Amino acid sequence: MSFERRLPPWLLLAVTLGVGVVLGVYGPRWxxxxxxxxxxxxxxxxxxxxxxxxxxxxxVERVVxxxxxxxxxxxxxxxxxxxxxxxxxxVVAGVDLARLKPEDVSVSADRRSVTIRLPPAEVFSxxxxxxxxYVHTRQTDLLATRKESLETEARRAAEQTLKSAAEDAxxxxxxxxxxxxxxxxxxxSLGFQEVHVDFRDRA
Numbered sequence: 001m002s003f004e005r006r007l008p009p010w011l012l013l014a015v016t017l018g019v020g021v022v023l024g025v026y027g028p029r030w031x032x033x034x035x036x037x038x039x040x041x042x043x044x045x046x047x048x049x050x051x052x053x054x055x056x057x058x059x060v061e062r063v064v065x066x067x068x069x070x071x072x073x074x075x076x077x078x079x080x081x082x083x084x085x086x087x088x089x090x091v092v093a094g095v096d097l098a099r100l101k102p103e104d105v106s107v108s109a110d111r112r113s114v115t116i117r118l119p120p121a122e123v124f125s126x127x128x129x130x131x132x133x134y135v136h137t138r139q140t141d142l143l144a145t146r147k148e149s150l151e152t153e154a155r156r157a158a159e160q161t162l163k164s165a166a167e168d169a170x171x172x173x174x175x176x177x178x179x180x181x182x183x184x185x186x187x188x189s190l191g192f193q194e195v196h197v198d199f200r201d202r203a
Contacts, residue, residue: 043105043114043187047097053182054094055121055175058166061088063136066154072143079144083151087158088132091166092124093175095199097183104200113194114187120202121175126163128155 067082099119106115133155140146180197187195 043107043116043190043192044100044102046186046190047116047183048100050097050182050186052094052096052098052124053179054092054124055178055182056093056171058091058093058169058171059088060091060162060165060169061086061132062158062161062165063087064154064158064161066150066157068144068147068150070141070144077143079141081140081144081147081150083138083154084136085151085154085158086134086136087128087155087162089126089128089159089162091126091162091171093121093166093171094124095119095121095175095179107192112192113196114192115196116183116187116198118176118179118183118197118199120199121172121179123163123167123171126159126166128159128162133158 064085064087065082066085067080070079070081071077072079095118097118100116104117108114135151138151176199180199183197184195
């Protein structure tokens with residue numbers, strides 16, 4: 001007795017349909033073989049390895065005059081608690097290369113030249129040098145209440161002042177110039193003869 005005759009007709013039909021469905025769904029994939037993932041351009045991978053690339057560091061000194069205005073004697077007398085802080089710190093700016101996108105890199109057909117559009121430079125940090133930052137004067141009027149958090153507020157304001165002072169002094173532009181030169185050297189080491197670097201506009 002043949003194999004077909006041993007199986008019930010309904011079971012043979014079900015097996016045949018099942019095989020047909022499987023071949024219809026997975027057959028094209030099996031014929032094509034495994035799909036290889038599309039890798040990013042080598043230049044993207046290499047530049048991203050630098051991650052946050054610091055371009056320049058500014059040492060900034062500022063004087064912060066902070067006053068806490070108060071009212072005494074039922075608002076009849078004005079008083080204040082004041083602090084004069086001499087702030088010294090460092091501001092670091094650079095480019096976050098992890099934000100580089102595939103469309104930011106254009107490679108010529110002969111792989112001799114490449115154009116890269118980097119993310120805009122930004123201030124990474126503005127930190128006070130506690131060894132060089134000090135309270136020059138602290139004056140509390142007779143009828144004023146000494147505000148214990150005033151020095152903390154002055155230091156926080158000083159950090160923001162350091163950042164603003166560095167930006168006014170051109171730290172963003174200097175950082176972009178420095179990072180641009182570094183990226184050009186790196187990409188040329190990959191075999192490109194011409195490397196053009198510019199930056200995306202700041203949002």
